[in-house]
Amino acid sequence: MAKVEVKQLLEAGVHFGHLTRKWNPNMAPYIYMERNGIHVINLYKTVAKMDEANEALSKIAASGRKILFVATKKQAKDIVAEKAANVNMPYITERWPGGMLTNFVTIRKAVKKMAMIDRMKKDGTFLTLSKKERLQVDRLRSKLEKNLGSISEMTRLPGALFVVDTMREHIAVKEAQKLNIPIFAMVDTNCDPRDVDYLIPSNDDASKSIDIIMTQVTNAVAEGLAERKSEKSAGDDAKKAKETKKEAVKEAPKATLEPAPAETDTTPAPVVENAPEPKVAVEATKDAVKEEAPKKAKADDLTKIEGIGPKAAEALTNAGMGSFTDLAKGDADKIKEILTEASSRMAHLDPTSWPKQAQMAADGKWDELKEWQDNVKGGVE
Template sequence: MASKIEVKNLLNAGVHFGHLTRKWNPNMAPYIYMERNGIHVINLYKTVAKLEEANEALKKIAGSGRKILFVATKKQAKDIVAEKVANVNMPFITERWPGGMLTNFVTIRKAVKKMASIDRMKKDGTFKTLSKKERLQVDRLRAKLEKNLGSISEMTRLPGAIFIVDTMREHIAVKEAQKLNIPIFAMVDTNSDPRPIDYVIPSNDDAGKSIEAILTSVTEAVAEGLAERKADKEAPKEKAAAPTAPKAEKTEKVAKEKTEQVVEKKTEAKPKKTATKKAKADDLTKVEGIGPKAAEALVAAGVATFVDLAKAEADNIKTILTEASPRLAHLEPASWPKQAQMAADGKWDELKEWQDNTKGGIEDSEE
């Protein structure tokens, strides 16, 4: 289990230091505790509350099998993010944010495949047939692709969420995630606008210690979600491998028969009551396009399982989302019943293949 977040630890890491008062964003006022020596001080109690909320959501997304993309291109955050995120096997961008990384994901995937094709050339000997100049050009291209896209080579579809350090610097990433309705988690300093962010973590996004403190907590939550997912997968296998119970002895059979006779008599005298169990809610975030907030809105409206979602009409789903929150009104649920039907039928491989070939509503035209 992830360690408890302590205000004292955040204080020691300098998470409470904001920017100069003249550089502040008024929308950050609810998260500011006071002003001292011309610098705003962040309310760490609110930071702890928001961090716990974000960790719970990230844990759920990681547990559903979706990827979480971490973005931090500023110098003091690069190495920290690369180290922490690599430990939980999640994709990250620490160099330059490639324009269209999310909105033009199909093209980005082609660049990643180009990198894989160069590796195949080197293995099958095709690379050696090229001239010295061509080999040099190919090596340079491979190095450039590795530097910019190497960390996302295993991200075959759009991420389930995006975590950003410094939203002002990564404003393009914020806009792309907003356009595709990808949940945004971010460290937001006093000079940034928290309104576009779904899960705001008010904190100092400039100091290395502060970034490390927040990233440590976040990656622990992600690791916990991945561990739970692994345990859930192994549970059915262990159950199937469990030895069958030995046959009952003859005396036990006789006792069982007598018990059944008594039960039958009682059943005849008193009609059996039928108990109705409430269906357990499914993890609707496994459907492409449904984030944690949209899933909560659907469950609250009675669409709690994949079967319910498969039977629902897109227009009715749209109405539920719009009434739940204006921020969910732009979602396009046209494909949700189709995906939910595949999930309800247990066709997970077919669902994954469909999701891999569909990026933000655009069919993948790759080979």
Template sequence: MASKIEVKDLLEAGVHFGHLTRKWNPNMAPYIYMERNGIHVINLYKTVAKLEEANEALSKIAASGRKILFVATKKQAKDIVADKVSKINMPYITERWPGGMLTNFVTIRKAVKKMASIDRMKKDGTFNTLSKKERLQVDRLRAKLEKNLGSIADMTRLPGALFIVDTMREHIAVKEAQKLNIPIFAMVDTNSDPRPIDYVIPSNDDASKSIEAILEEVTKAVAAGLAERKNDKNNDKEDEEEDVMDAKAVMIDDEDDDATEAKKAKKAKPVAAAPKKVKADELTKIEGIGPKAEEALIGKGVATYAELAKTAPEKIKEILTEASSTMAHLDPTSWPKQAKLAAAGKWDELKEWQDSVKGGVE
């Protein structure tokens, strides 16, 4: 995890400046420190605490292999988001939010595939067979698709989370994510409603310095999660190689010790394989399960796809509600069905099913 965030750094970036007192949202009262010259001042100690909590969750999502979609269409944030998020290879929206981006994801994917088909036309020479007018029309369509959807070309499934700058401006994105139970992380100013947001980061969402300071910490956390995932993969490979080497060594030792008996008896007893450690599966690959829900399920012993597939939705609902009242709205009806496909290794079938039912919500 990245180094601890300093209040002094946030203060210098102007993260504490809120909106005029007459424009405030009363639900932001717990995050407001004071009022000065008609402007609300945000409590930066709470910002630091909330930012660290959000970073921890984002790091977990990144480590699980899920994509985090960054949304910021306001002028001050566009370039900052495009610059920082592209470095960690995550999708982002900096132009107009395409309606139905999440709830009608299948159609959005068709538009992205159209963009890919135009690129193939240019590679295989089909593009050159078109008339001058048709080529011009295709080029304009390609440019428009690139501008609006270029950054999500590699996002083949619904994101594991959304990070939003200015929830009032991106209210459609918030509603779509809520409908599909996708965790929402957001910079929330004093004029916004924090209630629909899962991970609130109280901060100034208008100043470019403030946005840059928060995104710097957030992208560091995501990068740390990606690095952790890469290390885990390397360690798994090393463990597998060690297991193979250990098995070979055991077999060689047995052959040396029992050389005489092996000659007399052709049938040798098979060497028992060392029991493997039971490792928790990445439950966040099931649509609708976020980091908090995953933690609650693992805490109750539902740590693998096979165990989740055998657990009744009513029992899952009980576990979630007991863990936190904020998860009481989650609908786990389809989770056992998805887990059954995951346990069987039918990932293509699971992805196709998830896309067809819009994020696992039937």
């Protein structure tokens, strides 16, 4: 993926902040200077933070989780809708529906209602209604399509939230914080960066600025999706090869499997007393086992557990809980202690249900885990 240069950001006006009197003091580390009463953002820090955010977004996309894009301001909605649709990700560009995340079950019911209306039109039930009822149903369908049409394929809570202007979308940010969903955002000089897990200091008001940042972000997501697709195809090819090999063994004639008996020599073999054991073969076998052992110890993708983000997964892996089996055996208090030691920003996470989810993942009960995650809000029972 081609990295964006500071010159490109400068030409797009990403460096323009708000008036100095409207600034948030917590944004001081990302402000370069003040000119004509307006703060100027340090674009070198913007590039560094963007690379960090893109790497995390690529990992989330590669894990198969959805990333929800949120932008309801006029100059951002069309750009965000276009870019998010290109990578097949859900987005909200109209009014944020209250409880979109914290009351996701109810939102899903509204989406299912939309699908039910479509079925009525296909099977002819819609034509049996009166003219007034048909008009009401059509109005309801268009309203649902406008507000929730873009998230109709999002069957579970998203793996991350990307926000343009955290001040305007403060409700979405609060809901994501409550459910421990990682937040990525374009943060201007009037916003509080402490509310965001991965911030990109940038101008969130100019359409050119939003366009160039969204292009970089969606390219990173597309890269993650491509990686997932290649891994999946490689796995399918390996599976097919294995099945082909099994079939070939079954179809092979028995004669080839049973070698013809060789002419036996009746002369008895000489008996050697205190014959030494073949140490070379034994040692070679031990070395082979030692070489294979580290290959088997591979960390699982802990971000599939509801409530675990990339940073939390990294902290748990470093602490020796890199697999679903290890996490299932872990204690919630111990996990909390590990997260707090790794970063004070993860102290608010609630790992109570993580061992339970990890046990389902370790047992390969993915359908059961998905159903549990859909019914439970943010992995908190």
